[in-house]
Amino acid sequence: MKRIPIFLFFSVAVLSVSCSRFHNTANNTTAARYVVISPIYNEIIWALGAQEQVVGIDLSTTYPPDVKKVQTVGYHRALSAEGILSLHPTAVIHDNNIGPPQVVQQLQQLNIPMKTFSSKNDSFDGTKALIREVGSYFHKEVRAEELCKTLDSQREASLEKVKQYTDHPRVAVIHYGRASNVYLVVGKGGGGDGGGVSQMIELAGGQMAVENNGMQRMESPEIIAQANPDVILLTDFAYDRLGGSIDQIKALPGVAPSNAARNNRIYRIEENVLNYFGPRSGENIAKVAAIIHQK
Structure with missing residues (x-):
């Protein structure tokens, strides 16, 4: 019987491990x-109770608080391949809102499985479909159904609370784009980072003050000044970056002459409450309403 050289055995073993790592079925x-x-x-995965399989997250993930215990791999549009690879992932799960392109290409060239769910959280029905899809992927179907039922019941309860408000304030939302380091005004409709904003504002009994679709840079004071909102909401990072200083917020282009500034109706809101639909959006309607209707 011929002896197999030990170095050859070791090489085959390493190659086998490497191949199995990068060619695993994504939901194994x-x-x-x-x-x-x-x-x-990430919010859905934590709500499902499947978070023990997550070894890395992006900086934009801020909820639930336990996510802070997980290693971050950078901002979702300014990723580095090295940071991701250092965590030895069996798959990268993303929502197609990642970059830069060369990093995505590098991960693909290394044959690391990339998974994106087909359902879109652009409405309550879409969110329930996404919860069920993620639940199926992580084998948490029963929990997914529980989350969908809770989402529906909390939505109905919130809409009942909204009926108590008789005013319909015009609301402007200011967001900070960390990829380009600029302040942005969220308009009505559109997708991306502010996809759920206008729907949440309207469900909460408000109106979007800026009618333009999607987000636009706050380069001209006319954007806010002409919209003249009754209320201005700053997402958490945008607000905190200015130290919560109302004077500094009023110094942003077009803010000072607005009704919101004159009446000091400028408030902080968590991005994860306002910007996208998720498992908590039913109860978040009431949270948004309580903020925009206060005087």
Whole structure:
């Protein structure tokens, strides 16, 4: 019987391990190590109770608080391949809102499975479909159904609370784009980081003051000044970046002459409450309403 050289055996073993690592079926959860780059995906995964398989998240993921215990791989549009690879992922789960392109290409060239769910959280029905899809992927179907029922019941309860308000304030929402380091005004409709904003504002009994679709840079004071909102909401990072200083917020282009500034109706709101639909959006309607209707 011929002896197999030990170095050859070792080489084959290493190659076998390497191949199995990068060619695992994406939902093989036996030894899964997921890097999840999406705030909504992560929130759903934690709500499902499947978070033990997540080894890395993006900086935009801020809820639930326990996510802070997980290693971050950077901002979702300014990722580095090295940071992701250092976590030895069996798959990267993302919502197609990632970059830069060369990093995505690098991960693909290394044959790391990339998973995106087909359902879109652009409405309550879409969110329930996404919860069920993620639940199926992580084998948490029963819990997914529970989350969908809770979402529906909390939505109905919130809409009843909204009926108590008789005013319909015009609301402007200011967001900070960390990829380009600029303040942005969220308009009515559109997708991306502010996809759920206008729907949440309207469900909460308000109106969007800025009618333009999507987000636009606050380069001209006319954007806010002409909209003249009754209320201005700043998402958490935008607000905190200015130290919560109302004077500094009023110094942003077009803010000072607005009704919101004159009446000091400028408030902070968590991005994960306002910007996208998720498992908590039913109860978040009431939270948004309580903020925009206060005087």
